[in-house]
Amino acid sequence: MEKQTITIxxxxxxxxxxxATVSRVVNGNPNVxxxxxxxxxxVIDRLDYRPNAVARGLASKKTTTVGVIIPxxxxxxxxxxxxxxxxxxxxxxxxxxxxxxxxxxQKELQVLNTLLTKQVDGIIFMGNQISTNMRSEFARSxxxxxxxxxxxxxxxIASVNIDYxxxxxxxxxxxxxxxxKRVAFVTGNMDQPINGLYRLNGYKKALAKxxxxxxxxxxxxxxxxxxxxxxxxxxxxxxxxxAAVVGDDELAIGLLNGAGDDNAKFPDDFEIITSNDxxxxxxxxxxxxxITQPLYDIGAVAMRLLTKLMNKEEIENQTILLxxxxxxxxxTK
Amino acid sequence: MEKQTITIxxxxxxxxxxxATVSRVVNGNPNVxxxxxxxxxxVIDRLDYRPNAVARGLASKKTTTVGVIIPxxxxxxxxxxxxxxxxxxxxxxxxxxxxxxxxxxQKELQVLNTLLTKQVDGIIFMGNQISTNMRSEFARSxxxxxxxxxxxxxxxIASVNIDYxxxxxxxxxxxxxxxxKRVAFVTGNMDQPINGLYRLNGYKKALAKxxxxxxxxxxxxxxxxxxxxxxxxxxxxxxxxxAAVVGDDELAIGLLNGAGDDNAKFPDDFEIITSNDxxxxxxxxxxxxxITQPLYDIGAVAMRLLTKLMNKEEIENQTILLxxxxxxxxxTK
DNA sequence: AAAAGGCTTTAAAACGCTTGCATTTGTTTT
DNA sequence: AAAACAAATGCAAGCGTTTTAAAGCCTTTT
Numbered sequence: 001m002e003k004q005t006i007t008i009x010x011x012x013x014x015x016x017x018x019x020a021t022v023s024r025v026v027n028g029n030p031n032v033x034x035x036x037x038x039x040x041x042x043v044i045d046r047l048d049y050r051p052n053a054v055a056r057g058l059a060s061k062k063t064t065t066v067g068v069i070i071p072x073x074x075x076x077x078x079x080x081x082x083x084x085x086x087x088x089x090x091x092x093x094x095x096x097x098x099x100x101x102x103x104x105x106q107k108e109l110q111v112l113n114t115l116l117t118k119q120v121d122g123i124i125f126m127g128n129q130i131s132t133n134m135r136s137e138f139a140r141s142x143x144x145x146x147x148x149x150x151x152x153x154x155x156x157i158a159s160v161n162i163d164y165x166x167x168x169x170x171x172x173x174x175x176x177x178x179x180x181k182r183v184a185f186v187t188g189n190m191d192q193p194i195n196g197l198y199r200l201n202g203y204k205k206a207l208a209k210x211x212x213x214x215x216x217x218x219x220x221x222x223x224x225x226x227x228x229x230x231x232x233x234x235x236x237x238x239x240x241x242x243a244a245v246v247g248d249d250e251l252a253i254g255l256l257n258g259a260g261d262d263n264a265k266f267p268d269d270f271e272i273i274t275s276n277d278x279x280x281x282x283x284x285x286x287x288x289x290x291i292t293q294p295l296y297d298i299g300a301v302a303m304r305l306l307t308k309l310m311n312k313e314e315i316e317n318q319t320i321l322l323x324x325x326x327x328x329x330x331x332t333k
Numbered sequence: 334m335e336k337q338t339i340t341i342x343x344x345x346x347x348x349x350x351x352x353a354t355v356s357r358v359v360n361g362n363p364n365v366x367x368x369x370x371x372x373x374x375x376v377i378d379r380l381d382y383r384p385n386a387v388a389r390g391l392a393s394k395k396t397t398t399v400g401v402i403i404p405x406x407x408x409x410x411x412x413x414x415x416x417x418x419x420x421x422x423x424x425x426x427x428x429x430x431x432x433x434x435x436x437x438x439q440k441e442l443q444v445l446n447t448l449l450t451k452q453v454d455g456i457i458f459m460g461n462q463i464s465t466n467m468r469s470e471f472a473r474s475x476x477x478x479x480x481x482x483x484x485x486x487x488x489x490i491a492s493v494n495i496d497y498x499x500x501x502x503x504x505x506x507x508x509x510x511x512x513x514k515r516v517a518f519v520t521g522n523m524d525q526p527i528n529g530l531y532r533l534n535g536y537k538k539a540l541a542k543x544x545x546x547x548x549x550x551x552x553x554x555x556x557x558x559x560x561x562x563x564x565x566x567x568x569x570x571x572x573x574x575x576a577a578v579v580g581d582d583e584l585a586i587g588l589l590n591g592a593g594d595d596n597a598k599f600p601d602d603f604e605i606i607t608s609n610d611x612x613x614x615x616x617x618x619x620x621x622x623x624i625t626q627p628l629y630d631i632g633a634v635a636m637r638l639l640t641k642l643m644n645k646e647e648i649e650n651q652t653i654l655l656x657x658x659x660x661x662x663x664x665t666k
Numbered sequence: 667a668a669a670a671g672g673c674t675t676t677a678a679a680a681c682g683c684t685t686g687c688a689t690t691t692g693t694t695t696t
Numbered sequence: 697a698a699a700a701c702a703a704a705t706g707c708a709a710g711c712g713t714t715t716t717a718a719a720g721c722c723t724t725t726t
Contacts, residue, residue, distance in 0.1 A: 007682055018706045023684060033704060053451040054390040055682030058711045063387060065430065065451070074416045074612075079406045086406070086433050095447060097398065098431035100419050114428065118386040118398070226616060253616050260618060279407075283559060283586050285593060285618055340712055351676045356714060366674060388712030391681045 006049045015043040026051055057119060065095045066122040066306060067115035071103045075224070076278040077249065077295065078126055081148050084299025085124055092307045094121070105131045116141055122306045124299075126150050128192035130157075144309035146318075148302035149295070153193040158309065158318035160302045164194060167291045167324045168202030169209075171245045171273040174326055176210045178271060178333045180243040183207075184236050186220035186255065187247030187275075195221075199247060199275075222251070229254020233262060243271035249280045249288070256284055256331065272331040286330020293324045339382045348376040359384055390452060398428040399455040399639060400448035404436045408557070409611045410582065410628065411459055414481050417632025418457055425640045427454070438464045449474055455639045457632075459483050461525035463490075477642035479651075481635035482628070486526040491642060491651035493635045497527060500624045500657045501535030502542075504578045504606040507659055509543045511604060511666045513576040516540075517569050519553035519588065520580025520608075528554075532580060532608075555584065562587020566595060576604035582613045582621070589617055589664065605664040619663020626657045 008026070012019045017040060024032050025040045032040075043049075057063040068085055070078050082098065089096050097120060099111040108127060112134065115123060122144045130138075130152060138145050138157060147159035175183045185203045190196035200219070207214050218241055222228040229251040236244065236255070246252035252274035256266065264270050266286050274281060274290045281288040301320060308315060341359070345352045350369060357365050358373045365373075376382075390396040401418055403411050415431065422429050430453060432444040441460060445467065448456060455477045463471075463485060471478050471490060480492035508516045518536045523529035533552070540547050551574055555561040562584040569577065570592070579585035585607035589599065597603050599619050607614060607623045614621040634653060641648060 005682090008684095009682075019683075020685075020707075021705060024705090027684085031704065036704080050446070050450050052391075052682050053447075054387055054396060055711090056684075057387040058385075058391050058713090059682075059684040061684095061711075068431075072416065073406060073412045073419070074409070076407070076409070079412050082431075083405065083407045083433065086431065090432070095430050095432065095451065097428050098401075098415075098419065099423070099428065100416060113383070114386075117383050118428065226612060250612075250616075257616065257618060279559060279583075280616070283583075283590065283613070283616065285590060338712090341714095342712075352713080353677080353715075354675060357675090360714085364674065369674080385712050388681090389714075391683090392712075392714040394681075394714095 005052070006047050008049070008051065011040065011043050011047060011049050014047060015040045061119075063119050063121055064093055065097055065118075065120050066124060066303075066310075067097045067099065067111075067118070067120040068124045068126075069099055069101050069108060069111055069115070070126050072100055073098065075250070076280055077149070077276045080278055080295035081126060081299035081302070084296040084301075085148065085303045086299075087296075088300045088303040088307075092303075094303075094307070101127055103127050103129060105129065105133065109133055109137065112137055116143060122146075122310045124148050124302055124306060125157075128194045129189070144306060146302050146306045146309065149298050151194045151198060153197055155319050158305055158315070158320075160298050160305060160320040160322060162291075162293045162298075162324040163321050164198035165202040165205070167275075167293070167326075168199045168245060169206045170202075170326055171275075171291050172203050172206035173209065174328070174332065175243040175245065175271055175273060176206060176212065178243070180241075180271060181212060182215075182218060182239070182241045182243075184218045184220060184239065184241035184244035186222065186232060186236070186244050186251070188222065188224045188251075190219075190221045195247060203245065224248040224251050226250045226254040229256070230258035230261075233258035233264075237262070237264075242269075244273075246272060246274045249274050249276045249278045249290070252288055253280055253284050256286075256288065266331045267333045271333060273326070274331075277327065281329065284330075288330070289326070289328045289332040291324055292327050294322050298322055338385070339380050341382070341384065344373065344376050344380060344382050347380065348373045394452075396452050396454055397426055398430055398451075398453050399457060399636075399643075400430045400432065400444075400451070400453040401457045401459075402432055402434050402441060402444055402448070403459050405433055406431065408583070409613055410482070410609045413611060413628035414459060414632035414635070417629040417634075418481065418636045419632075420629075421633045421636040421640075425636075427636075427640070434460060436460050436462060438462065438466065442466055442470065445470055449476060455479075455643045457481050457635055457639060458490075461527045462522070477639060479635050479639045479642065482631050484527045484531060486530055488652050491638055491648070491653075493631050493638060493653040493655060495624075495626045495631075495657040496654050497531035498535040498538070500608075500626070500659075501532045501578060502539045503535075503659055504608075504624050505536050505539035506542065507661070507665065508576040508578065508604055508606060509539060509545065511576070513574075513604060514545060515548075515551060515572070515574045515576075517551045517553060517572065517574035517577035519555065519565060519569070519577050519584070521555065521557045521584075523552075523554045528580060536578065557581040557584050559583045559587040559590075562589070563591035563594075566591035566597075570595070570597075575602075577606075579605060579607045582607050582609045582611045582623070585621055585623075586613055586617050589619075589621065599664050600666045604666060606659070607664075610660065614662065621663070622659070622661045622665040624657055625660050627655050631655055 011022045101108045187195045277290040277292040281290045344355045358370045434441045520528045610623040610625040614623045
């Protein structure tokens with residue numbers, strides 16, 4: 001009643017060749033006479049042999065699996081990236097170990113360690129706060145890492161993003177051009193560089209360019225969730241803001257619906273531009289105007305970059321910015 | 334410039350004990366004198382030793398990773414399950430290899446094979462069409478498998494779901510009770526047992542119970558997507574249906590918005606009950622009435638069940654049905 | 667104080683594969 | 697036909713752990 005697994009040794013015996021030869025044909029090594037290859041292949045087929053990837057990993061020191069640290073799969077922004085990652089991973093014969101971190105430094109560290117323990121060949125990290133702990137772990141391990149849709153303000157780590165500063169600046173400028181003098185900026189944790197540094201800078205730049213004053217009171221920091229969006233509407237309403245740029249789509253829909261349920265009319269009473277152009281933006285009524293970004297591609301390109309890193313290829317530029325845009329739909333005039 | 338990894342052997346040498354002893358302390362084996370344990374632990378800490386999970390896997394024939402086959406992470410229904418899966422996997426010290434299949438039999442088979450090759454300890458499968466190929470692979474491999482939110486009409490494979498028949502029956506009955514004589518049934522691929530068998534049966538049962546005739550024309554088969562929902566509204570409108578039960582939330586929102594954009598008023602002109610109660614249902618306006626099901630828990634319970642299977646524990650009932658309900662929100666009277 | 671046991675600890679054999687090097691076989695040259 | 701060289705194949709040493717059987721080391725017993 002044992003596992004009774006078929007090993008490379010069995011194949012070798014049945015085909016009367018050495019393990020090395022079997023290994024070669026399995027790995028597509030060209031140094032095998034066609035006839036032998038055929039013979040071996042037949043035995044493999046007959047015995048239904050499946051190479052053991054674990055043993056392979058131990059011998060070759062390559063696991064062909066990469067770790068993916070994601071804040072929450074349930075968030076459409078991240079899952080869109082994840083899809084891109086998985087697709088190109090598959091394309092390059094890698095598998096993905098997916099681990100949710102909730103952007104919790106503790107969990108991130110924990111997860112990173114077990115990933116390293118599992119000898120992943122590379123890591124894709126999503127999450128906008130890179131603690132010094134993480135940073136030093138990254139540095140210590142020789143495992144290649146790339147950030148996807150996540151910013152490293154030091155630009156030490158390879159990453160793929162859009163130009164958040166420019167994108168937000170353009171979004172805010174659009175709103176200002178529409179006649180809004182008071183534009184709210186609502187996003188997540190401002191301790192995260194993507195918010196407190198990049199997006200906020202874009203916001204300020206647009207204001208400055210239009211000669212408008214920066215007002216602390218128009219900056220709203222909350223969490224990326226639908227509920228948070230609904231909850232923050234009253235606060236925004238209490239100001240004289242007539243428009244908002246929002247850092248997350250779920251948050252934006254929450255805000256939109258919160259306002260709508262409060263009888264605000266879009267885009268006449270209020271305008272919104274959200275940030276991620278996930279499929280949610282087309283599901284709301286009115287549909288949401290948004291900064292567009294190629295979510296799937298960000299994941300895909302990140303993974304592609306990682307393959308190069310794992311392959312020790314020379315990289316020209318490891319801080320990649322993909323193109324963004326602005327689509328105006330129902331929440332802007 | 335080499336990898337310069339620290340192995341169990343280094344630790345053993347430094348602590349002047351054997352590898353076996355180090356292995357024991359690492360694995361929490363109680364047969365180690367406290368003094369030795371302490372000594373070893375100190376060395377481990379000093380050398381910053383990290384056990385190599387691959388070598389461990391080879392020696393122990395356990396990888397502490399499970400494979401998760403998912404149609405598409407980007408679909409909120411499945412990602413909700415995935416989150417539940419990952420959380421309890423983590424709880425039990427397992428990692429997840431996540432692979433998208435697009436419910437494509439070819440890819441599923443392919444993925445299943447690489448998962449098996451990687452020696453996963455178990456598999457969670459999401460997908461509603463279990464081809465005979467898959468079924469035989471499942472049977473052949475000794476690797477435990479459980480279906481999450483996916484039905485096996487033969488009940489051969491362990492699974493966790495809700496009672497789709499009863500749920501749909503209740504949903505349709507609710508609509509009938511509201512005065513609808515003509516209720517449309519719109520869902521995905523009818524070749525999938527969950528649709529063509531379970532849900533359809535529930536639909537028919539409700540009709541029969543109310544003495545209403547079953548009309549082929551009120552059954553709409555399409556795909557699970559927002560676009561498909563928008564696209565199918567005209568067809569539904571062309572019938573005399575005044576309500577619909579929909580098999581997927583994205584599809585339902587598409588339908589809702591398609592109808593809304595066509596000036597249909599909910600719930601007066603038309604009623605909808607959707608099936609998954611994902612967070613999308615609260616994002617639409619009006620909010621969608623829905624069958625409720627504990628998505629996260631389905632994943633969580635499936636993973637828990639899998640741990641038992643992997644642990645060779647005796648299972649009382651391997652076809653688990655979790656409770657469902659009906660919430661009436663804005664799309665029903 | 668020798669015999670019995672119970673803990674600890676060690677030695678070494680797996681685990682299933684890759685890979686550098688040696689060897690054999692086959693093909694050209696001369 | 698021998699010498700050279702190239703192509704195929706085989707050998708065997710790892711890869712870093714776990715694990716079983718055996719050996720040591722202490723206490724207890726008697």
